[in-house]
Amino acid sequence: MCLTIRRTCVCGREEAQFMHRDNILPKSILVNLYCPSCRSQASWDGDCMTEDNGWVLEFDIEGARFLMWHKGLLDEVTPDFIFDQGYCSWNGMTPHDLEERAILHAELAPLLNQDRLAYINALKTTMLERVHDLKAAGWRKAQNI
Numbered sequence: 001m002c003l004t005i006r007r008t009c010v011c012g013r014e015e016a017q018f019m020h021r022d023n024i025l026p027k028s029i030l031v032n033l034y035c036p037s038c039r040s041q042a043s044w045d046g047d048c049m050t051e052d053n054g055w056v057l058e059f060d061i062e063g064a065r066f067l068m069w070h071k072g073l074l075d076e077v078t079p080d081f082i083f084d085q086g087y088c089s090w091n092g093m094t095p096h097d098l099e100e101r102a103i104l105h106a107e108l109a110p111l112l113n114q115d116r117l118a119y120i121n122a123l124k125t126t127m128l129e130r131v132h133d134l135k136a137a138g139w140r141k142a143q144n145i
């Protein structure tokens with residue numbers, strides 16, 4: 001089960017939702033989260049940081065390696081690996097994906113009472129457009145969809 005974990009960025013302006021695949025890594029594995037406004041405060045270190053569309057994630061990479069090896073995961077553990085394989089990654093495709101999807105669902109909800117098929121089609125179109133937009137915007141998790 002993947003629980004949603006909410007994290008606030010270093011400047012406190014933004015909150016992101018995370019999921020941790022198989023709950024192997026604890027919340028503390030993400031040492032710092034920088035939003036596009038506060039990423040300038042991060043001194044970039046590719047050994048423990050990765051980046052997605054302006055956001056910077058700083059991991060306790062030694063801790064992650066220890067925990068993953070302990071679980072028998074013998075892959076090379078890098079910040080990209082942790083993020084791309086979902087061991088500590090956005091819950092959804094972006095930091096706010098779940099909230100934004102919920103808003104889109106709510107906007108279409110009135111249609112559900114009028115015409116169920118139209119609702120389903122509108123939802124499908126809206127979600128496809130959304131994935132297309134996220135992909136074009138450069139979000140990593142949207143690239144392989």
Ligand SMILES: [Zn+2]
Pocket residue numbers: 009010011012013014034035036037038039
């Ligand atoms: Zn920030």
